[in-house]
Structure formats: structure tokens, C-alpha cells
Amino acid sequence: MKEKKRRKKSVPRLPELLAPAGNYEKLVTAIHYGADAVYLGGRQFSLRAKAGNFSDEMIRAGVVYGHEHGVKLYVTVNIFAHNSDLEGLEEYLLLLQKTEVDGIIVADPGIFAVARRVVPSLPIHLSTQANVTNYGSASFWFDQGAVRLNLARELSLQEIETIRRKVEGELEIFVHGAICISYSGRCMLSNYMTGRDANRGNCAHPCRYSYSLVEEKRPGELFPVEEDDRGTYIFNAKDLCLLEKLPQLVSTGVDSLKIEGRMKSIFYVGGTVRIYRAALDYLADLPAEAWDKPDKIVLPEEFMEETARIGTRGTSENFILEKPGAEEMIYSSSRARQSYEPVAVIRKRGEIPLVEIRNTVFPGEMVEYMFPSMELIRVRIVELIDEDGAKRDKANPGNTLFLQTEPPLVQGQVNGILRRKRR
Numbered sequence: 001m002k003e004k005k006r007r008k009k010s011v012p013r014l015p016e017l018l019a020p021a022g023n024y025e026k027l028v029t030a031i032h033y034g035a036d037a038v039y040l041g042g043r044q045f046s047l048r049a050k051a052g053n054f055s056d057e058m059i060r061a062g063v064v065y066g067h068e069h070g071v072k073l074y075v076t077v078n079i080f081a082h083n084s085d086l087e088g089l090e091e092y093l094l095l096l097q098k099t100e101v102d103g104i105i106v107a108d109p110g111i112f113a114v115a116r117r118v119v120p121s122l123p124i125h126l127s128t129q130a131n132v133t134n135y136g137s138a139s140f141w142f143d144q145g146a147v148r149l150n151l152a153r154e155l156s157l158q159e160i161e162t163i164r165r166k167v168e169g170e171l172e173i174f175v176h177g178a179i180c181i182s183y184s185g186r187c188m189l190s191n192y193m194t195g196r197d198a199n200r201g202n203c204a205h206p207c208r209y210s211y212s213l214v215e216e217k218r219p220g221e222l223f224p225v226e227e228d229d230r231g232t233y234i235f236n237a238k239d240l241c242l243l244e245k246l247p248q249l250v251s252t253g254v255d256s257l258k259i260e261g262r263m264k265s266i267f268y269v270g271g272t273v274r275i276y277r278a279a280l281d282y283l284a285d286l287p288a289e290a291w292d293k294p295d296k297i298v299l300p301e302e303f304m305e306e307t308a309r310i311g312t313r314g315t316s317e318n319f320i321l322e323k324p325g326a327e328e329m330i331y332s333s334s335r336a337r338q339s340y341e342p343v344a345v346i347r348k349r350g351e352i353p354l355v356e357i358r359n360t361v362f363p364g365e366m367v368e369y370m371f372p373s374m375e376l377i378r379v380r381i382v383e384l385i386d387e388d389g390a391k392r393d394k395a396n397p398g399n400t401l402f403l404q405t406e407p408p409l410v411q412g413q414v415n416g417i418l419r420r421k422r423r
Contacts, residue, residue, distance in 0.1 A: 022262035034277030135166035177260020271310035
């Protein structure tokens with residue numbers, strides 16, 4: 001009797017890689033390092049009021065640049081609005097539609113309703129702030145006209161899989177970046193302590209503060225607050241990193257993987273996008289039979305090693321397998337020390353490329369060029385030459401000059417980043 005052949009899974013469709021763009025330079029960097037789509041905020045209605053953000057003209061420029069490179073662009077309109085916040089909303093939505101953005105990200109039901117009425121053809125992505133934690137809620141929002149749901153960050157892999165089976169429509173998952181101490185980012189701590197409303201884009205990030213205790217009868221005398229001997233940053237969560245769970249997430253059939261970080265540097269944006277792009281490309285090249293057991297797929301170790309070089313607070317998988325505990329916090333400081341830092345960004349390629357300096361650098365230093373792939377080239381800086389041809393013994397942040405290296409950096413691309421190990 002012939003043994004019945006077991007049906008093999010086909011290679012799943014790769015999800016979109018969605019990257020943060022806090023300003024135009026970060027948008028360009030994200031695209032250079034392999035993002036399929038970027039999200040950004042305008043000067044109003046956005047939950048990152050302190051990011052660089054985009055004027056109306058720069059949104060247009062971003063759309064043009066993105067579409068020229070085959071990249072989609074989504075705009076955050078994700079504040080929880082008070083009455084006064086609704087002024088000018090309709091005009092802004094019409095402008096975004098005219099600008100041909102590929103979608104808007106919304107949390108507030110009132111803004112959602114206005115968008116459905118005023119710009120019905122503009123795709124609406126529901127923000128994680130809306131707290132979709134079950135398939136009933138997901139079905140509700142799809143019935144209202146949402147095209148995509150960014151699910152709450154408090155979900156396990158199993159819960160994501162269940163929602164995926166139960167509903168039709170695009171699902172988006174945060175895979176990397178800062179985690180708020182409060183439920184799906186809805187927090188009143190900033191408002192209470194500083195008067196800055198986190199739910200209207202003005203978060204002061206009090207969860208990253210170091211706290212002490214003041215006794216009523218001894219004003220001005222501070223006493224340390226310690227959960228244990230690790231320190232006093234009692235609300236400071238580690239950063240989310242689901243890189244090692246990427247095979248399972250891809251296997252569930254989610255449509256988009258989102259990286260947090262509109263307020264972070266181009267080094268963070270470029271470095272993180274680069275890793276996740278390489279990881280997705282690695283998964284795309286696996287044989288179909290590997291997907292019979294996605295939980296057994298192991299990414300190359302170098303990918304996780306790279307995350308340590310760009311991380312800000314250590315890493316956590318948050319709720320993906322089990323509820324997080326005290327080990328998912330970082331008590332000793334507001335952020336972990338980065339082992340690498342940016343040196344320069346290439347502005348014009350060539351054997352002696354023109355670069356913009358980001359950290360003070362000297363001739364003789366060893367630096368690494370970050371390709372869009374995981375490849376790196378280590379070079380030694382031989383000379384720093386300004387645009388008038390004069391040699392410099394030092395370059396400061398903001399300087400634009402020619403970088404002569406050994407070996408010559410002929411493979412360097414415009415918008416590529418050079419980094420070094422911190423001393």
C-alpha cells in the first residue's frame with residue numbers, strides 16, 4: 001500500500017515592512033534600507049507632536065519620492081480629538097486625498113466617521129490606540145469601513161492567529177520599538193505630571209523618568225524608590241523585538257510588520273529596517289517544506305547581533321508567547337548604552353565620497369559602511385578633505401566633506417550610513 005503523501009505548505013506571502021518616518025531624511029533612509037511603506041505625521045492630528053513631522057509641502061514631496069521608489073506612504077491622523085481638535089480636519093483630509101497618500105492611520109471614532117464621509121475612497125488603517133484585542137472588535141471595525149487594523153500590542157501569537165482566521169481584511173502587527181507602560185499606549189501619566197496630553201500627541205515620556213520618594217515632613221529630601229537593587233526606573237519597559245518570531249508571524253498571514261520610532265535617529269531607522277528587510281528576504285528564499293514547521297525556522301544569529309548594535313533599551317518579546325514580567329523592564333537607566341554610533345551619511349558617491357558628518361571623527365579611525373543588505377565594509381579614514389580641497393584634522397557634526405578611506409569606499413551608495421564602535 002502506497003504511503004499517502006503529506007501535503008506541504010507553500011511559501012507564505014511576505015508581509016509589508018512598514019517603517020517610521022519622523023522627518024523627510026528618515027523617510028529617505030527607511031526607503032534606502034528596504035522599507036515597503038512608511039508612516040509619517042503632519043503638523044497636526046498626529047500622536048508624535050515632538051517629532052520633526054511634515055508640512056503639507058513635505059508630505060507631497062514624500063509621496064512623490066516614495067511612489068518613485070515603489071513605496072507606499074501612510075499619514076497618522078491618530079489623536080484622540082477634543083472638540084477644538086476637529087477644526088480644520090475636513091480640509092486636512094481632503095488635502096491628504098489630493099496629495100495621493102496611500103492611507104491614513106486613525107484611532108478616534110469621530111475622526112474615523114468624518115474620514116468615511118469626507119474622503120470615502122481614502123483607505124483607513126485603524127491605529128493600535130483603538131485597542132483591537134479580539135476578532136469581534138476586528139469584525140466591527142472592518143464593518144465600519146477600515147481597510148487595515150493595527151492590532152493591540154498586548155496580544156499573543158495564538159490570539160493573532162485566531163483573529164486572522166476569523167476575519168477578512170488587512171492585519172498589521174508592531175514587531176519592533178518602544179513599548180508604553182500603559183495599555184496600547186493610552187496613557188494619562190504625561191497629562192497628570194506635565195500637562196502634556198499623550199493622547200493628543202504631546203507625550204513627555206514620564207515612564208522613562210527616574211523616580212524618588214519625598215516624605216511629607218521632609219520636603220526636598222529624596223529617598224530612592226527601589227523594587228530591588230537594580231534601580232528606580234520603575235515604569236521603563238524594554239523595547240519590543242519580535243525578530244526571532246518572524247517566521248511564526250509570517251506564517252499567520254499578517255499583512256504588515258510595523259516598526260516604531262518616528263522620534264528616533266536615522267541610524268536607528270536605517271539599522272532596524274535593514275535587519276528586518278534582510279530577515280524577510282532570508283525567509284523568502286527558504287524551501288516550501290520549511291514552512292511545515294515555522295516555529296522551527298531559525299534566523300541567522302547575525303540578525304539578532306545587529307539589533308544589539310542599534311537598540312535603545314534592550315529587547316523584549318512582550319506578550320507574544322506569555323505575559324511579560326519584571327524581566328521585561330530596564331531599571332538601571334532610561335536606556336541601554338549603544339555599542340555603535342553613526343559617523344556619517346553619504347551624500348555623493350565616488351572613490352572619495354562626499355559625506356555629512358554626524359559625530360566627531362578623526363583621520364585614522366576605523367568605520368563600517370552599512371549596505372542595505374547585511375553586508376558591511378570596514379574601512380580606515382585616511383583623510384578628511386573639505387569642499388575647498390583643504391585637509392582637516394577633525395570633522396564635527398554637520399560638516400560636509402570628502403572622506404578618503406583605505407580601501408576606497410567605491411561601493412558606497414547615496415543615503416548609506418557609516419558607523420563605528422563606540423569607545
